[in-house]
Structure formats: C-alpha cells, structure tokens
Amino acid sequence: MGNITLKKVNKSFGETQVIPAIDLTIEDGEFVVFVGPSGCGKSTLLRLIAGLEDTTSGTIEIDGRDVTGEAPAKRGLAMVFQSYALYPHMTVRNNIAFPLKMAKLDAALIDKKVTDAARVLNLTSYLDRRPGQLSGGQRQRVAIGRAIVREPSAFLFDEPLSNLDASLRGTMRLEISELHQQLKTTMVYVTHDQVEAMTMADKIVVLNAGNIEQVGSPLELYNKPDNLFVAGFIGSPRMNFATGAVSAPFNAHTIGFRPEHTRLSGESGSWKGTVGVAEHLGSDTFLHVHVDGIGMVTVRTSGDVAVHHGDTVFLTPDADRIHRFDAKGLAIR
Amino acid sequence: MATQNTRALARLMLAPSVGLLLIWMIVPLAMTLYFSFQNYNLLNPTNVSFAGLFNYQYFYSDPAFFQSIWNTMLLVGGVLLITVVGGVALALLIDQPMWGQGIVRILVISPFFVMPPVAALVWKNMIMHPGYGVFADISRFLGLQPIDWFSQWPLFSIVIIVAWQWLPFATLILLTALQSLDGEQKEAAEMDGANFLNRFIYLTVPHLARSITVVILIQTIFLLGVYAEILVTTNGGPGYASTNLPFLIYRTALLGYDVGGASAGGIIAVILANIVAFFLMRAVGKNLDK
Amino acid sequence: MARAVSTRRTVFFTVAAWIVALIIFFPILYTIITSFKSETEAIQGFNIIPSGTFQSYIDVQTQKDYFKPFMNSVFLSVGSTFLALLISVPAAWSMAFSPTKRTKDILMWMLSTKMMPAVAVLMPIYLIFRDFGLLDSRIGLMFMLMMINLPIVIWMLYTYFREIPGEILEAARMDGASMWGEIWYVLTPMAVPGIASTMLLNIILAWNEAFWTLRLTTTDAAPLTAFIASFSSPQGLFWAKLSAASTLAIAPILIMGWFSQKQLVRGLTFGAVK
Ligand SMILES: Nc1ncnc2c1ncn2[C@@H]1O[C@H](COP(=O)(O)OP(=O)(O)OP(=O)(O)O)[C@@H](O)[C@H]1O
Ligand SMILES: [Mg+2]
Numbered sequence: 001m002g003n004i005t006l007k008k009v010n011k012s013f014g015e016t017q018v019i020p021a022i023d024l025t026i027e028d029g030e031f032v033v034f035v036g037p038s039g040c041g042k043s044t045l046l047r048l049i050a051g052l053e054d055t056t057s058g059t060i061e062i063d064g065r066d067v068t069g070e071a072p073a074k075r076g077l078a079m080v081f082q083s084y085a086l087y088p089h090m091t092v093r094n095n096i097a098f099p100l101k102m103a104k105l106d107a108a109l110i111d112k113k114v115t116d117a118a119r120v121l122n123l124t125s126y127l128d129r130r131p132g133q134l135s136g137g138q139r140q141r142v143a144i145g146r147a148i149v150r151e152p153s154a155f156l157f158d159e160p161l162s163n164l165d166a167s168l169r170g171t172m173r174l175e176i177s178e179l180h181q182q183l184k185t186t187m188v189y190v191t192h193d194q195v196e197a198m199t200m201a202d203k204i205v206v207l208n209a210g211n212i213e214q215v216g217s218p219l220e221l222y223n224k225p226d227n228l229f230v231a232g233f234i235g236s237p238r239m240n241f242a243t244g245a246v247s248a249p250f251n252a253h254t255i256g257f258r259p260e261h262t263r264l265s266g267e268s269g270s271w272k273g274t275v276g277v278a279e280h281l282g283s284d285t286f287l288h289v290h291v292d293g294i295g296m297v298t299v300r301t302s303g304d305v306a307v308h309h310g311d312t313v314f315l316t317p318d319a320d321r322i323h324r325f326d327a328k329g330l331a332i333r
Numbered sequence: 334m335a336t337q338n339t340r341a342l343a344r345l346m347l348a349p350s351v352g353l354l355l356i357w358m359i360v361p362l363a364m365t366l367y368f369s370f371q372n373y374n375l376l377n378p379t380n381v382s383f384a385g386l387f388n389y390q391y392f393y394s395d396p397a398f399f400q401s402i403w404n405t406m407l408l409v410g411g412v413l414l415i416t417v418v419g420g421v422a423l424a425l426l427i428d429q430p431m432w433g434q435g436i437v438r439i440l441v442i443s444p445f446f447v448m449p450p451v452a453a454l455v456w457k458n459m460i461m462h463p464g465y466g467v468f469a470d471i472s473r474f475l476g477l478q479p480i481d482w483f484s485q486w487p488l489f490s491i492v493i494i495v496a497w498q499w500l501p502f503a504t505l506i507l508l509t510a511l512q513s514l515d516g517e518q519k520e521a522a523e524m525d526g527a528n529f530l531n532r533f534i535y536l537t538v539p540h541l542a543r544s545i546t547v548v549i550l551i552q553t554i555f556l557l558g559v560y561a562e563i564l565v566t567t568n569g570g571p572g573y574a575s576t577n578l579p580f581l582i583y584r585t586a587l588l589g590y591d592v593g594g595a596s597a598g599g600i601i602a603v604i605l606a607n608i609v610a611f612f613l614m615r616a617v618g619k620n621l622d623k
Numbered sequence: 624m625a626r627a628v629s630t631r632r633t634v635f636f637t638v639a640a641w642i643v644a645l646i647i648f649f650p651i652l653y654t655i656i657t658s659f660k661s662e663t664e665a666i667q668g669f670n671i672i673p674s675g676t677f678q679s680y681i682d683v684q685t686q687k688d689y690f691k692p693f694m695n696s697v698f699l700s701v702g703s704t705f706l707a708l709l710i711s712v713p714a715a716w717s718m719a720f721s722p723t724k725r726t727k728d729i730l731m732w733m734l735s736t737k738m739m740p741a742v743a744v745l746m747p748i749y750l751i752f753r754d755f756g757l758l759d760s761r762i763g764l765m766f767m768l769m770m771i772n773l774p775i776v777i778w779m780l781y782t783y784f785r786e787i788p789g790e791i792l793e794a795a796r797m798d799g800a801s802m803w804g805e806i807w808y809v810l811t812p813m814a815v816p817g818i819a820s821t822m823l824l825n826i827i828l829a830w831n832e833a834f835w836t837l838r839l840t841t842t843d844a845a846p847l848t849a850f851i852a853s854f855s856s857p858q859g860l861f862w863a864k865l866s867a868a869s870t871l872a873i874a875p876i877l878i879m880g881w882f883s884q885k886q887l888v889r890g891l892t893f894g895a896v897k
Contacts, residue, residue: 052793073799085794089812098808099798146798342802343721346713350777351729353710357770358736364747423643431637439881440644443651446880448831450852451869455654458862465862467653470669500647502891509888547892558740561833565852579742587838592746599743610738614731 001063002028002153002186004049009058011044011210018044019210021058026154026188026203028063031180034190035197035233036207042190045207046156049188050079062153073102078147079156082163084139086131086146092118093127096145103150117145120179137168144179154186161196173200194234198222206230228329231256237286239323242294246271252324252332259286259300261321264307269314273297275307289313362603368596375590388597392585397573398598401581404488405605408577409556411492412499413549419496420503420548421541425533427504428511438508445501449561456494457483457566487567487575494562499555503548510544511537550613557606578602651873658866665862679867689868692850696872698761699836699846700829703768704822707776710769712818715780716810720792730781737774741834752839761844764836768829776825779890783817820886823879827887830876847872 004026011019018041026032034042047053049060051072059068067075078099086095096117100110118124121141131139140160147155160176161169177200180187191197197204198218206213206221206229214226218234225231231239239256247255263269264287273291280303287299287307297315307313324332372384392398427437444452460467461482469479482490514537560579563569569576569584576584582602586595645652657665658680659673683689718726748767749758757763787810795809833848840849851872854865880887 050793050797052796072793072796077797079794079797081790081794083788083790085788085790087791087795087809087813098795098800102799102801102804146794150798340721340723343717343723346717347729349710350714350733350773353770354733354736354773357773358739361744361747361751362739364750365744368746426636426640426643429636429640430633431640432633433637433641437640437644438884440648442880442884442887443648443877445887446827446831446877447651447873448848448851448876449833450837450848451654451873452650454851454854454865455650455869458865459653459657460650465666465668467669497647497650505884506888506892509885544892551891554738558742558834560742561837561848561852564837579740582742582745583838586746587749592750595746599740599746602740603743606738606740606743610735613738614735 002026003061003063004154004186004188005061005064006049007059007061009045009048009060010056011041011048011053012056017210019048022210022212024205024212024215026186028186029184031177031187031189031200031202032205033197033201033203034188034205034207035192035194036213037233038192040207041210042192042207043158044210046079046158046188046190050077050156051075052079076153077156078150078152078154079158080140080143080147080160082159084131084143084163086139086142088131091128091130092123092134092142092145095131095142096123096149099146099150113149114145117149120148120182121145136164137172140164140172141175144176148179148183152185154188157187157189159190159192161191162193169196176200194236198234204234206233208233224331224333225256225323226331228254228256228325231323231325231331237298237300240294240297244293246293247324250322250324253327254325254329255317256323256325257317257321259298261318262297262299263316263318264299264301264305265314265316267314269316271297271315273313273315275309275311275313278307278309287313289315291315365596365599365603368592369600371593371596373592375592384593388593389600391594392597392601397576397581400573401576401578404573404575405557405577405579407488408492408495408559409553411489412496412556413552415492415496416499416503416552417545417548419500420507421545423500423504424507424511425537427508438505442501442505444497445499445505447498449498450565452498453494453562453565456490456497461490483567484571487571491559491562491566491575494566495556495559498562499552502552506548507541507544510541514540547613550609553609554606554613557602557609578605651877654866654869656866657862658870660863660866662861662863665866679863680871683864683868683871687850687864687868689850689871692845692847693871695761695844696830696846696848699765699768699844700826702761702765703772703829704776704825706765706769707773707825708780708818708822711773711776711780711821715777715784718777719781719784719787720789730778733774733777737771741771745838748835749838758839759841759844764839764844764846767835767839768832771832771835772825772828775828775890776821779821779824779886780817782889783821784814786817787813820883821890823883824886824890827876827880827883 006022006024008021008023009019010017010021022045034045036042044053048055051067051070055068059066061067062075062077087098090098093114096114097110100113105113114127115124118127121144123138123141123145126134126138131142134142143160157176161172164172173196176187176189189196189200201218203215204218204221205215208229214221214230216224221230221234225234228241232241235258237259239258240262241254241256243254247253271291271294273289276288276290276296278288279286283303285301285303285305285307287301287305289297289299291297299315301307326332369388370384370386372380372382372387374380423441427434427441431437447455458466463469463479463481466479468482472479480486558579559577560583563575563577563580567575569580573581578598579602582595582598585591585598589595653671656671656673659675659677660670661674661676661678664670664674718730752758752763755763791809791813792805795805800808831848833852836846836848837852840846851868854861854868
C-alpha cells in the first residue's frame with residue numbers, strides 16, 4: 001500500500017516560507033510527478049514526505065497513519081537522489097544490501113534479494129565494483145536497486161536523470177516506467193523537465209513558488225490548463241500568447257494557442273507575419289514568425305514545408321483549440 | 334539533519350573544543366594583561382605592587398625595544414620577500430614539464446620538515462661557519478676572505494636560515510594554486526595569441542594573487558614568533574643586533590625574571606599580531622562563503 | 624591537454640629544476656653525509672664522500688642518551704595529536720553536518736586563537752606550569768601542544784568533512800541506519816582519509832614545535848628539539864655527532880612529510896588553498 005496524504009503542509013526556512021499550506025493526495029500505485037521551475041519547492045516537498053525535513057505545520061499521512069513526526073526510515077519509503085548518493089567505499093553489492101543490513105535481515109535472505117534486484121536491473125556483472133568504477137546510468141540503477149530491495153510502500157525520486165546525457169535519459173525514463181508497471185508501487189518523481197513529466201506520469205502536480213497550480217493527468221493539463229502558468233509550462237514548444245486587440249474578439253484578456261494548433265498558409269489567414277528562423281527537425285519544422293501586434297509566434301508544421309527566412313506567411317489558430325484567460329490569468333471555460 | 338535532538342547533540346559535540354579554546358584564550362591573556370600593570374619580579378616574588386604604566390614606559394624607553402621592533406620587521410619583511418619571489422619562481426619552474434618532477438618536489442619541500450633547532454645548527458656550523466663552513470670553503474676557493482656571518486651579518490644570517498625553512502611552504506602552496514589554474518583557460522589564452530609573458534601577467538598573476546596573500550599572512554603569523562633560530566645561533570647578539578620582539582620578551586622574562594616587563598612586551602606583541610590577523614581572517618573568511 | 628613537448632625544453636627544465644632543488648636540499652644532504660664522517664673528517668673542508676663510519680651514531684646514543692628525547696618526541700607528538708583528534712572530531716563533525724548561523728563565526732574565532740603570539744602568554748603559562756608542578760612534565764607539555772594545534776586540527780577536519788555530501792547521510796537515514804549506524808558504516812569510512820591526513824600533519828607540527836618544548840622542559844620531558852638545541856652550547860666542534868643526532872631527529876618526520884604534501888597545503892592555509 002502507498003497512499004500519501006498531505007494536509008495543510010507548510011514549510012518555512014526561518015523567515016522565508018517555501019511551501020505555503022498545501023493539500024495533496026497521492027493514491028496507491030500512482031506515478032505522480034512534481035514539476036515546476038527551479039527553486040519552486042519540488043525537492044522541499046519531496047523531502048518533507050521523506051521525513052528529511054521537518055514540517056513547519058500540517059500533517060503527512062501514509063496509508064492513513066500520521067507520520068509527521070516519524071523518522072525517515074520508519075516511513076517505509078525509499079528515495080533515489082539526484083547525485084545517486086551511493087556509498088563510495090562499498091561495492092555495488094554492499095550498497096544494495098545496506099538497507100537490508102540495517103533492517104537486520106539474515107545474510108542468506110539479503111543475498112537472495114540483492115541477486116534478484118541486480119538481475120532485474122542488469123547489474124549482475126558489476127556487483128563487486130565500487131560506484132567510482134561505474135557509468136552514470138549504472139550508478140543510477142544501483143541507486144534504484146538500493147531502493148527496490150527495501151520493498152517500500154512508495155518510491156521517491158528527486159531529479160534522478162538530470163545528471164545523464166540525453167539518450168541515456170530516454171532509456172532510463174523507459175526503464176523507470178517499466179519498473180513502475182512491474183512493481184505497481186506508488187512513485188513520486190520530481191523533475192523540471194516537462195517531457196519527463198508528460199511521458200511518465202499518471203498524475204502531474206505543477207508547482208510554482210511553492211503553490212500547487214494544477215493537478216491532473218498529462219492530457220488534462222495539456223488540453224485544459226487552469227491558468228497561464230500551467231498553459232505556458234506544459235507543452236513543447238511553448239504555447240503562444242496574445243493580448244489586447246488580438247484577444248479582444250475572443251472575450252478574453254489573454255488568448256493562448258499551441259504551435260501545433262496553428263495553421264500556416266501562403267495566401268490567407270487571420271494574421272499576417274514574416275518568417276524569422278525556421279528550425280528543420282526533419283520530422284517537423286518549427287517556424288518562428290513575427291506577427292505585428294502579437295510578437296514572435298511559434299508554429300509547428302510538417303517536416304517538408306518549404307518556407308524560408310523573410311517569407312511572408314499567414315497564420316490561423318484552430319478555433320476550438322484556443323485557450324482563453326481572464327485578467328488574473330485564470331482559464332475562462 | 335534538521336531534527337531537534339541532532340541539533341542538541343551537535344552542540345554537545347562542539348562544547349569541549351569551544352570551552353577549552355575559550356579558557357585557553359582568556360585566562361593567560363587576562364593574566365598577561367594583569368601582570369603588565371604590576372611590579373613583579375621572580376627574584377623578589379613577595380614584593381608585588383601596582384605599577385601603572387611603568388612596565389610599558391620601561392619597555393618603551395629601552396633602546397633595545399625599538400631595535401627589536403625594527404629587527405622583527407626586517408626579519409619578517411626580508412623572509413617574506415625572499416620566499417614569495419623565490420616561491421613564485423620555483424613554483425613556475427617545477428610546474429614545467431620535466432623528468433623526475435615528483436623527486437624535485439620532495440627535495441624542495443624538505444626543509445619545511447626540519448625542526449628549527451636543527452635547521453639553525455646545521456646552517457650555523459656546517460654552512461656559515463667562518464672557518465669550516467661550506468660558504469667559507471667556497472670563498473677560499475674563489476680566493477676571497479671568508480665572511481663571519483653571525484658577527485658581521487647577524488640578522489641577515491637569520492633571515493637566510495628562516496627563509497630556507499619557509500621557501501618550501503610558499504613554493505608548495507603557490508604550486509598547488511598554479512596547478513589548479515584551468516588548463517582550458519591557458520589554452521584559450523594561447524589561442525587568443527597571448528605569449529608566455531602575457532599569459533603570466535594576465536592569467537597567472539591574478540590567479541596567484543589570492544594564494545600569495547594567504548602565504549604572506551600565514552607566514553607573517555609564524556615569522557612574528559621566530560625564536561629557536563635566534564636562540565641557537567646568535568642568542569640575540571652581538572648586542573641586540575639580532576634580537577626580535579619575542580626574543581627580547583624572553584630575555585626580559587626568563588633571563589631578567591621580570592614578569593611585569595615581559596608581560597607588557599607580550600601585550601605589544603599581541604597588538605602587532607592582531608593587525609596581521611585581522612587581514613588574514615578576512616582572506617580566509619571570504620573563502621568560507623563559497 | 625596532451626601535447627607533445629619538445630625534448631629540448633624538457634631537458635632544459637629538468638636540468639634547471641634539479642640544480643635548484645639540490646641546492647635547496649643541500650644542507651640536509653650535507654648533514655646526512657657528515658653524520659657518516661669521523662669528527663676529524665667533518666672539519667677537514669668540503670667533502671661529499673664520507674668514510675662511512677657509524678661511530679657518530681653510536682656516540683650520540685652512548686654519550687648523550689639520544690633515546691630518551693626521541694621517545695619524548697614520539698610521546699608528545701603522537702599523544703597531543705590523539706588528544707586533539709579526540710576533541711576535534713566531534714566538533715568539526717557537528718559544524719560540518721549541523722551548521723548553524725554561528726558556525727562560521729565560531730570557526731573564525733577558533734582560527735583567531737591561533738594568532739596569539741606564544742611569547743605573549745609565556746609568563747602566565749610558565750607560572751601556571753610552575754605552580755601546578757607541570758614544568759618539565761610530559762603531560763603538561765602534551766596538553767600545551769594539543770592546545771596550540773587544536774584550531775588547525777578542527778579546521779582541517781572541517782574542510783574534509785564538509786566534502787562528504789549531505790545526500791549520502793540522508794540516503795543512509797532513509798535506508799534505516801540509526802545514528803550510530805550512520806556514523807559507523809557510512810561516515811567513518813568516508814572520513815578516515817581526512818582524519819589520517821590531519822593526524823599526519825599534526826604530528827609533524829608537534830614534532831617540530833620549538834618554543835614551548837624549549838621553554839617548559841629541562842631534562843625529563845625534553846624532546847628532540849631541546850636535545851638538539853643543547854648542542855648549541857660551544858663545547859667544541861662535534862659536527863659528526865651533531866649531524867648524526869640531527870639526521871635521527873629529522874628523518875622520521877621528513878619521510879612523513881613527503882607523504883603529506885597535499886594535506887600540508889590544506890592544513891596550513893586553513894582550506895584557503897586547495
Ligand atoms: N535549507 C534551506 N534553507 C533555506 N532555504 C532553503 C533551504 N532549502 C531550500 N531552500 C529554498 O527553498 C526554495 C525551494 O527549494 P527546492 O530545493 O525545493 O527547489 P526545487 O524546486 O527542488 O529546485 P531545483 O529544480 O533547482 O532543484 C528555494 O528558494 C531554496 O532557496
Ligand atoms: Mg531540487
């Protein structure tokens with residue numbers, strides 16, 4: 001089991017409040033991603049759940065049990081750190097075995113569990129090496145192995161992939177998702193990479209300056225952002241925004257339209273603009289078009305479109321895909 | 334890390350060191366300050382009385398006092414000059430590609446590990462001795478009159494010995510700093526067309542500046558207290574020619590048995606050291622922040 | 624970085640550096656050489672090939688009883704170092720892992736106690752030692768040496784401990800290690816190299832300390848510094864014996880010093896240069 005409930009949890013470091021009172025429920029077996037810009041309090045929130053930081057006020061419950069004052073190890077959670085936090089003086093085998101040794105399991109059982117975990121994570125041939133002799137991806141797997149063997153009620157990940165290069169990040173992302181499918185254990189995952197959030201999460205929690213901006217499935221956030229912040233944060237390339245004379249006809253203070261929901265034409269359309277930079281990715285082309293009254297608009301078109309710097313083009317947003325926001329930045333529905 | 338009892342424990346673990354150092358700092362210093370206002374001679378220990386500023390006046394009016402201050406400054410300044418200039422040069426040299434770099438390093442830093450009495454005696458007898466020393470041998474080989482170092486150049490001789498002991502320290506620290514100079518930065522400067530001299534002026538010197546400051550400050554702290562080298566070689570003489578402030582205080586204290594006078598001198602030494610300490614602390618403190 | 628360096632340049636720097644290094648090392652080398660000469664040989668002018676006699680070493684031991692000051696030096700340097708570590712490890716630890724707002728001030732203040740000139744407190748210390756019967760006692764001097772080096776020891780340990788990433792401790796805590804488990808299984812193995820280097824440097828500093836060891840001892844507690852200084856009295860020229868005694872006094876520490884070059888920098892600059 002792995003229900004985690006936060007009730008009015010608030011955290012201040014001295015005078016500065018990092019997390020204002022927030023409520024959050026994480027269901028058993030869910031893959032929840034905390035996402036938000038740097039310094040918004042993602043790590044702090046995760047560490048509060050882990051018990052590595054004391055809450056200033058509020059309660060944290062795991063499976064209905066109040067664990068607010070409990071020591072980290074007693075909460076039955078496992079954490080994977082950004083720097084992996086492997087014990088440099090221990091072999092891979094001893095690193096993975098460490099939590100079991102601390103739990104005073106008998107040696108034969110420890111050995112079996114470590115062997116099993118190593119097999120699952122493809123670490124069998126590295127068991128007698130030290131962390132210093134492993135690649136970044138292997139270290140990450142050791143850190144995950146150390147978490148798995150404890151059979152925790154939930155896994156906590158703090159930006160586990162941010163030290164890896166792009167291709168390895170892709171592989172590890174899949175591996176972690178697969179692991180979740182296999183174990184069906186609750187996972188709480190912190191990242192500032194919205195691609196990771198979109199691809200892995202059952203539920204995304206978007207944080208901004210300690211506040212929860214929106215909670216929902218990836219597609220909910222993509223299709224129905226509650227506010228400007230979420231609209232701008234989720235989706236890549238970023239949503240285009242327009243205000244003033246452009247948004248007035250839509251009865252909104254601000255309108256937003258995604259690059260992939262904007263039609264491009266050589267002859268006619270709602271807005272006329274000049275092509276600045278065209279980024280040809282092969283599969284798609286991102287055009288950065290300068291439109292008077294809006295500014296730079298990003299448009300996503302097919303890979304073979306023949307448009308170049310300086311061309312004049314016409315843009316039309318998909319009418320049913322326009323997001324409207326009021327003066328406070330909240331979505332109008 | 335943030336739980337209550339860890340914090341209490343942390344304080345408990347810190348307490349012995351803080352307590353000891355606090356006592357260590359306050360008690361002797363307070364006693365020195367107190368004695369410095371007393372007439373107190375160990376030859377006549379029952380006759381202790383309040384002296385006002387007499388001890389300071391006495392110390393101040395002693396011609397040896399000014400000479401010892403001057404000698405202290407010459408000693409510190411001379412050694413600093415030799416070690417910093419020599420240290421930069423040596424560090425640059427050792428940093429070059431060569432065979433046996435490790436051994437060269439070991440040879441160069443060795444004098445630092447020689448205890449002061451040994452260093453002083455070896456120099457006094459085997460190197461600088463006017464009759465049998467190596468310097469005298471060299472002079473005779475060149476057809477010159479050997480120099481009687483400790484009578485003709487007493488203070489300078491001591492400067493040489495102390496500089497020999499501290500040159501390794503400066504070299505080692507500057508070499509460490511030099512080696513931490515980013516290789517890519519050097520290469521970038523080379524790509525930008527900077528020649529050796531330019532690289533030295535615009536890259537190496539600014540990079541070394543902080544380490545040089547640290548070397549100067551730390552050496553100053555130690556050099557202000559040079560004692561054994563003088564005791565073993567010239568014993569402060571001839572006259573007061575090689576007496577520095579610590580040695581004068583030692584003379585007053587344990588040879589003259591004058592507790593009051595020595596204490597007044599001690600307070601003066603504290604003031605001098607504090608001026609240096611102030612700057613050193615700022616240099617080190619800056620480093621703590623990052 | 625890897626780049627072919629011309630051989631001629633390398634030869635030039637090799638020769639230059641070796642000449643300079645040998646000049647600097649010469650007084651030590653010559654002392655070692657002289658220690659293997661006879662007394663008459665020693666004053667017969669410059670000569671770097673000794674006859675190879677061990678007589679001086681035997682004389683130093685039999686006439687001057689070298690063994691006692693040597694043991695005193697060992698006792699004082701090792702003893703004061705262990706004492707200092709005993710007090711410093713917890714202190715440095717707590718400042719590195721549970722820093723508070725005042726940690727920096729405390730560290731700076733500790734450093735400032737090191738700035739106090741020894742002569743300034745010569746009189747009170749001498750009187751205190753006299754009154755407590757500690758003059759010429761090894762225990763008193765050991766305590767003295769510990770106090771002198773305590774700030775350096777704390778600082779060095781602090782800079783080492785601070786390099787142990789906090790996340791590792793948190794990981795251990797998540798893994799269910801108790802406080803003692805954390806200290807025993809995780810921290811100690813990671814801290815041992817730093818503690819060892821600190822110990823090494825401190826032994827060197829204590830071994831070579833030459834103010835208090837000269838002033839607070841006469842015979843019983845006198846370590847090698849005082850023993851060697853006693854040769855300065857002009858009782859004639861016994862250079863071979865002096866050299867033998869000097870070689871014995873510096874050899875152990877010289878070798879230790881060679882192994883602690885890196886730590887030396889860190890320790891003596893209070894972490895300001897690494
Ligand atoms: N121990 C601390 N003392 C004081 N302020 C802290 C402490 N830890 C974090 N903060 C502050 O809390 C805020 C949130 O920090 P947190 O580490 O949770 O951000 P984050 O969302 O994880 O950022 P990142 O993506 O960069 O890791 C930051 O402004 C940070 O400066
Ligand atoms: Mg973070």
